[in-house]
Amino acid sequence: MKRIARPRIRSSSVERLLRHAVRHWHAPDGWRAIELLQRRGSPAMVATITRLCASPRARRRAVGLSIAAQLMRKEHGEWTLYAEAQTQQLLLAGLSDPHQEVVRAAVGGLGHRPHAASVQALLxxxxxxxxxxxxxxxxxxxxxxxxxxxxxLIRLAADPSDEVRDWATFGLGTLRSDDTPEIREALRTNLNDPDLDVRGEALVGLARRRDDGIVDLLIERLTPECHVYELDAAEALSDPRLAATLRAVESASSEGTDAYWLSRLRDAMEACSASEPHEHHERIVAAVKNAFEET
Structure with missing residues (x-):
C-alpha cells in the first residue's frame, strides 16, 4: 500500500515550530511555521521572542523579529495585535543589528507595526x-x-529596481491620500515607466486624486487588451468623457474575456456614465468602436 505523505510540520509545539522556522528560513515551510507562531500571542511567547532576539545567531534573531512583526491573539472571535509596544521595541532595536538579514526582518516588522521613532532609520x-x-x-x-x-517614497519611486518603484508608487498613489505637487509629479513621471505595474500604479494614483490631465492618456489606453489598472483608474476618475470609450471596449470584448476583468470594466462604466450627457450617445460609441476595428 502506498504511504500517504505527512505534512512536514508534524507538531504544533512551540519548540518544534521554532526549530522548523530556523531550519527552513526563507522557505515556504519555514514561513508557515512563523505564521503559526504569530498566532500564539501570550506572555510566554513574548519571552520566547525576546530570547530569540538576543541570540548570538543571526537567523534566530531574524526569526524572532519575524514572529514579533505580526504577533496576535484571538479575543472574542477576532484576531488582534498582541504586545504591540513590546514588539515594537524589539523591532526598533533590530534596525541596529550588524546582520543585514536581521535588519530586513526589523524593517518588514515595522511596516506591520509602524513606530515614528523608526522613520529616520528607514529613510x-x-x-x-x-x-x-x-x-x-x-x-x-x-x-x-x-x-x-x-x-x-518619492525617492524610491525613481529607484533602479522595478519592484522597488512598483511598491513605492503604490505607496504614494494608493496607500496615501496626501495630494501634493511633489506626489503628483512623481506619479506623472512614472506614467511612462518601462515597467507595466509601475505605469499602472501611477495611473491609478493620479486618478484617485481626480487629475483630469490623464483623461486623454486613459482614452488611449482603454482598449479590449488593457489591464485592470486602466479600468480601476477610470472608475476612480469617474469622468463622463471616458464613458463612450468604456462602452466601446465592452462591445469589442470577446466571449472568453476574464470575468473579473469584465466586472471591473462594468464598474468603471457605471462610475463614468452617472453624469454623462446623453445627446449623440450612439454616434460617439459607434465612432470609438470603428476606431478599434480599424486598428
Whole structure:
C-alpha cells in the first residue's frame, strides 16, 4: 500500500515550530511555521521572542523579529495585535543589528507595526545598496503617516529596481491620500515607466486624486487588451468623457474575456456614465468602436 505523505510540520509545539522556522528560513515551510507562531500571542511567547532576539545567531534573531512583526491573539472571535509596544521595541532595536538579514526582518516588522521613532532609520536604509532592503523599506513606508515618509517614497519611486518603484508608487498613489505637487509629479513621471505595474500604479494614483490631465492618456489606453489598472483608474476618475470609450471596449470584448476583468470594466462604466450627457450617445460609441476595428 502506498504511504500517504505527512505534512512536514508534524507538531504544533512551540519548540518544534521554532526549530522548523530556523531550519527552513526563507522557505515556504519555514514561513508557515512563523505564521503559526504569530498566532500564539501570550506572555510566554513574548519571552520566547525576546530570547530569540538576543541570540548570538543571526537567523534566530531574524526569526524572532519575524514572529514579533505580526504577533496576535484571538479575543472574542477576532484576531488582534498582541504586545504591540513590546514588539515594537524589539523591532526598533533590530534596525541596529550588524546582520543585514536581521535588519530586513526589523524593517518588514515595522511596516506591520509602524513606530515614528523608526522613520529616520528607514529613510537612511532607502538608499541601501541591496535592492531587497530598499524594497522592504518601500513596503514599510507605505504604512507611515509621517510627512517624511513621503520623501522616502518619492525617492524610491525613481529607484533602479522595478519592484522597488512598483511598491513605492503604490505607496504614494494608493496607500496615501496626501495630494501634493511633489506626489503628483512623481506619479506623472512614472506614467511612462518601462515597467507595466509601475505605469499602472501611477495611473491609478493620479486618478484617485481626480487629475483630469490623464483623461486623454486613459482614452488611449482603454482598449479590449488593457489591464485592470486602466479600468480601476477610470472608475476612480469617474469622468463622463471616458464613458463612450468604456462602452466601446465592452462591445469589442470577446466571449472568453476574464470575468473579473469584465466586472471591473462594468464598474468603471457605471462610475463614468452617472453624469454623462446623453445627446449623440450612439454616434460617439459607434465612432470609438470603428476606431478599434480599424486598428
Amino acid at each position: 537612511r536604509l532607502s538608499t541601501h545598496v541591496d535592492p531587497r532592503m530598499r524594497w522592504q523599506v518601500a513596503v514599510a513606508l507605505g504604512s507611515y503617516e509621517e510627512p517624511e515618509a513621503i520623501e522616502g
